[in-house]
Each structure stands twice: as structure tokens, then as C-alpha cells.
Amino acid sequence: MDGAKTDSAENKNQTVSERPSESSFIDIFLAESGRLKRIIAGMGLGTFDAEDVLQNVSIKAAGKIEKCQDSAQAVRWLIKVTVNLCLMEHRRQKRFSSKTPEIVESQSQDKVLPKGTDEDAIEAEELEIVRETLRGLDSSLLGPVVLRYFCEINSKEVGEILNLNPSTVRSRLREGRMILAKRLLERGIER
């Protein structure tokens, strides 16, 4: 069972409320850049887009001249800005791929499966299914899924970051997870 992925994640080092108080937003941005990069990677952005997003977030952080009294709130603000910028990019990429399905299809056909055992081939195929599903996932589901499972932020904090109540977060997590699982099952991959 995925017990390790429980909300006990709040006890981990990455809890948002552990930053020293009275720091500037840019200091917090620098301290939290690892987590922000994780979010960006989770949203499926490439290196160049990731660089753009990080740059934009740093500019927004530098624009906030006042010192933040509540550093946890500042971290939440940074995560929110990052998620929003990523989702904008995600939606743009989805629009592009929906307009040019034949290009995407040909690209996936061009991909050569790695030579090796059947297990490796199945693993690669499964990875491709999940990658594709994540790419196509609705942004309302992708945000909570990435924050909860890749950034290990608990549902309550995910709700605070995305301005959603905890029950909405849980239902979106359920929906997102089920879509991923069903796509695997549809392809008949059950191991």
C-alpha cells in the first residue's frame, strides 16, 4: 500500500512553515527553488519553459519589496505563482498537441523501443502511457496530483495553495489517480 505517501509528508523537511521569519521574498525563492523545480518538472515542462517559469517567478518575487512576516504564507504564494505559470504553459502545450494530433502521433510512432528484455519493453510502454496521460490530464487535476504526490505537500496545504477546500482536493486527487490507473488497465497491462 502507498502508506508512505500519506499526509505524514507534513512531517518531512519540506514543510512550508519551517523557513525563518522576516526574510525577503527573493531569499525565500532562492531557498525554495528546489521545490519549485520539482513542481515544474511534475507539470511536464521542458528545460527552456522551466527556465522561463523560474525567471518569471523570481521577477515576481523581487517585485514584492515588503518583508514577509509569515514565511509559510510566502512559500505558499511562491508555489501558487509557480503552479499557475506552469498550468498556463501546460494548457498552451495541450492546445498545441490537440491541434496537431497527427504530428504527436507520428512522433510517438518514430520512437524506437529500447532493445532488451520483454520486461524492459513493457516498462517503456507503460512509462509512455503514463507520460501521455499526464500530458493530457486536465490542469484542474494535474496541479493537485503533482503537489500531493511529487512535492509531498499534504492535501490541506494543497488546498490552501490552490484555494480549494480539502474535500475538493481529495476528490480531484481521486479522479486524477483513477484516470492514470484506468489508462494502464485499458491497455491491458496488469502486473
Place this chain on the structure above:
Amino acid sequence: MEKMCEKIMELLVDYADGELPAGQANETAEHLQTCEHCRNTLKALQKSLSLAEAVWKEGLTEIEAIRIQPPVKAGKVHWARCAAIAAGILIVITSSIIWHPFTKPAEKEMTFAQIERNISAEGNAARLLAAADMLTKYPDAEPILRQQYRYIVETYPQTQAAANAKLKMK
């Protein structure tokens, strides 16, 4: 799908995440022992999450290498410091204006050669004036006398003798 399966499906993600209350978790576990369909779904949930993590980590390795140079922070304007600097500049400008006449460089001193030239001019002019004065005894020599005085005035204008010659011409 059985009615029980539908109910379990709704709980399965929370069960996988370990977020179900004990009662519901036990109920789900019991159902999973007997239902292969729900067991497969649970496996797919777990498998898809681990694959998603692999996809995310794959992207992260590239993104982690990004080094962002944060923009220069727009600092707070320190009005007191700005005012102090402005006041300092004002004081420097004002004092330089006030002290300018006092600090004006002294007039250039005469060189030894100039003094010598002036003495020589004074001497020559005085000698010529004395010679001209000697002609005053002779009334016929007045045109020559005037010519002599004019010469002194024109040739040695800065001398005392030239000033005297000017008076005598009048």
C-alpha cells in the same frame, strides 16, 4: 460491476494513500481479498503512481541543472540617506561660491626683468623731459618742445614723466 465494487472504487485511492479511517480500511481490505477486479485496479493505481514519479524525476534531472540568477532586488528608498547626501552636495556648492573671492589666485607678481624695464623707461622719460624743460627758456623752440613732450607721452605712457609732459602740453 457489483454494487460493492462501485463503493470500494470510490474508496480505493484514499485506501492506497492510507487516508481511510480504520473501519473503512478494513472493509476495503476484506473486499480486496475476494475481488480480483478491484485488486487489479489497486495495482494499477500503485503502478501508475510509481511510473508517474519516474516520469517526473526524469524531467527533474534536466530542470535541476537550471541556475537562475535572481533579479536585483528593488530596494527600499532610504529618504533620510538621500536627504543627507543632497544636503552635503548643497553645502559644498554654497561654500565654494562663498569662498571663491577669497581663494582667487593672487595677481601675478612682476618679474625682475619687468621691474628693470620699468625703471629704465622711467629714467629715459625723465631724462628726455629734463632736456625738453631746458628749451623752455627759448620761445622760438616751442614747436620742438611740444614735439618732444608728445614723444615722451607716446613712447613712455606709463611713466611719471609722461604724466608731467601731458600737463605741460596743456
